[in-house]
Amino acid sequence: MPELKVFTRAEVAKHNTEDDCWIIIDGAVYNVSTFAQLHPGGSQILVELGGKDVTDDFYGLHRQEVLVKYAPRLKIGTIENEVAQVSIPVPGELSTVPYAEPSYWMGFKSPYFNESHTAFRKAIRAIYDEIRPDAILAEDQGTYPSKELYAKLGEAGVLASQLGPGDHLKGMKLPGGVRPEEFDYFHEMIAHQETSRLGAPGFTDGISSGYSIGLPPIFNFGSPALKARVVPEVLLGKKRICLAITEPYAGSDVARIRTTAKRTPDGKHFIINGVKKWITNGAFSDYFTVAATTEKGITVFFVERDENIETKQIKTSYSPSAGTAYITFENVKVPAENIIGKEGEGFKVIMFNFSHERVYICAAVTGASRAIVEDCFKWANQRKVFGKRLIDQPVIRNKLASMIAQLEAVENWLENITYQMCKMPYLEQSVKLAGPIGLLKYQVTRVSHNIADDACQIFGGRAITKTGMGRTVEAFQRTYKFGAILGGSEEIMADLGIRQAMKYFPQGAKL
Numbered sequence: 116m117p118e119l120k121v122f123t124r125a126e127v128a129k130h131n132t133e134d135d136c137w138i139i140i141d142g143a144v145y146n147v148s149t150f151a152q153l154h155p156g157g158s159q160i161l162v163e164l165g166g167k168d169v170t171d172d173f174y175g176l177h178r179q180e181v182l183v184k185y186a187p188r189l190k191i192g193t194i195e196n197e198v199a200q201v202s203i204p205v206p207g208e209l210s211t212v213p214y215a216e217p218s219y220w221m222g223f224k225s226p227y228f229n230e231s232h233t234a235f236r237k238a239i240r241a242i243y244d245e246i247r248p249d250a251i252l253a254e255d256q257g258t259y260p261s262k263e264l265y266a267k268l269g270e271a272g273v274l275a276s277q278l279g280p281g282d283h284l285k286g287m288k289l290p291g292g293v294r295p296e297e298f299d300y301f302h303e304m305i306a307h308q309e310t311s312r313l314g315a316p317g318f319t320d321g322i323s324s325g326y327s328i329g330l331p332p333i334f335n336f337g338s339p340a341l342k343a344r345v346v347p348e349v350l351l352g353k354k355r356i357c358l359a360i361t362e363p364y365a366g367s368d369v370a371r372i373r374t375t376a377k378r379t380p381d382g383k384h385f386i387i388n389g390v391k392k393w394i395t396n397g398a399f400s401d402y403f404t405v406a407a408t409t410e411k412g413i414t415v416f417f418v419e420r421d422e423n424i425e426t427k428q429i430k431t432s433y434s435p436s437a438g439t440a441y442i443t444f445e446n447v448k449v450p451a452e453n454i455i456g457k458e459g460e461g462f463k464v465i466m467f468n469f470s471h472e473r474v475y476i477c478a479a480v481t482g483a484s485r486a487i488v489e490d491c492f493k494w495a496n497q498r499k500v501f502g503k504r505l506i507d508q509p510v511i512r513n514k515l516a517s518m519i520a521q522l523e524a525v526e527n528w529l530e531n532i533t534y535q536m537c538k539m540p541y542l543e544q545s546v547k548l549a550g551p552i553g554l555l556k557y558q559v560t561r562v563s564h565n566i567a568d569d570a571c572q573i574f575g576g577r578a579i580t581k582t583g584m585g586r587t588v589e590a591f592q593r594t595y596k597f598g599a600i601l602g603g604s605e606e607i608m609a610d611l612g613i614r615q616a617m618k619y620f621p622q623g624a625k626l
């Protein structure tokens with residue numbers, strides 16, 4: 116970074132030629148003489164503004180991250196007696212833009228949260244703020260999250276904190292200094308919300324969606340030996356695991372899977388054959404939690420990658436960074452002790468974590484939706500059209516109102532259900548919460564649909580452009596459907612909610 120000096124506006128005004136071009140952005144001076152030739156928006160546009168204050172022009176066309184990235188190279192000083200008006204967020208800092216954070220973090224009271232949740236949110240956000248530039252690059256280039264990044268997230272306790280409270284946290288270091296015994300479902304909710312705020316949906320699923328659903332069957336039903344080996348390896352980011360259930364023939368209708376597992380004559384092994392589709396992280400996972408049918412029915416196996424397993428990348432709507440795969444198992448030999456739970460009881464193993472997975476999806480989708488609301492609020496405030504800011508148009512205020520009202524409603528329901536999870540033993544949760552969680556997921560993804568729609572109209576052409584001001588909105592509107600389909604489709608969630616309620620419908624109730 117060049118040594119910073121203090122200039123007057125008159126001094127800067129003299130640097131207004133092609134070879135000697137300085138500009139002022141928010142009280143700071145940038146020497147763009149050399150950069151102008153490389154400027155993605157064109158050189159002439161910059162040279163014409165040489166010597167001037169271009170703050171409004173800059174913020175009308177660039178995200179703040181552009182300035183953060185280029186300042187170390189281009190910033191040469193500040194303007195005498197002027198202080199910056201635009202705040203550059205510090206990693207881990209929470210936003211003060213209205214509705215950019217859940218209400219507790221905007222200064223409202225809550226019966227649910229305490230200082231440990233705040234410390235946790237800030238610590239985990241700081242970690243993601245630091246990796247965001249690399250995440251955006253990887254999302255764009257379609258590269259997988261590196262093993263080093265997994266190890267880093269593992270060491271910091273980020274991976275462990277996406278799986279809820281439980282014995283798997285024993286001895287783990289967690290973000291914000293949270294002790295494993297005080298970790299609850301609210302910490303987990305925060306972890307998923309923060310992950311999805313990254314603004315790089317494929318990459319986000321690349322670092323979170325495989326083990327979040329692939330590991331719970333092991334620590335809920337695996338043998339002690341399997342747990343002792345696999346759980347620490349995965350939580351510390353040394354190995355990667357995914358859940359391989361869905362097939363070209365079976366999605367939400369799990370019972371129709373065709374992958375088979377045949378016991379060998381000596382009874383010691385099973386031979387697995389079949390295909391799996393839409394397996395998030397499958398392309399780079401070391402381990403697979405696989406559902407297959409034995410003579411006793413659906414059974415779940417722990418399978419290690421070998422030469423008889425082929426994983427092919429599927430081109431989905433988001434980045435290949437998620438490693439979404441089509442997997443072929445051809446005569447894959449697995450020891451009988453790798454059965455997770457009991458032979459023939461795989462359906463129970465699969466269903467056991469389903470509600471938990473759905474709440475996690477709700478947290479992730481509310482986190483991503485909130486980041487979009489923040490971007491829309493900022494954009495509406497800084498974008499000028501027909502001589503006015505967008506926010507000065509009633510139609511734009513109405514769209515923001517609609518987005519915020521819907522998001523706040525589902526966030527409050529999510530917090531209420533999370534509270535029930537904190538207070539109920541797991542089996543009571545399964546009985547009482549499966550229906551409400553189904554309805555919540557249905558509503559959360561309906562809201563994300565509406566938010567995507569309104570955000571597109573607010574951002575216009577930028578909402579359909581992968582780079583620049585609307586980058587996050589473009590990614591959101593292209594990928595929000597993942598939440599509406601994965602973990603149980605909207606239709607199935609809505610139906611489950613009502614069918615569960617009917618189980619408790621009082622026979623004597625008449626209109």
Ligand code: HEM
Nearest residue numbers: 145155156160161164169172173176177181185189582583
């Ligand atoms: C320090 C100063 C500046 C830097 C580092 C910079 C950098 C960039 C970068 C990286 C992009 C590509 C953005 C993206 O697609 O994500 C861009 C685009 C652009 N820049 Fe700049 N820029 C600067 C100043 C300015 C100024 C003063 C103007 C004048 C109005 C300007 C006009 C544009 C335009 C018109 C685009 C294309 C925007 C679009 O495609 O919608 N830039 N700039």
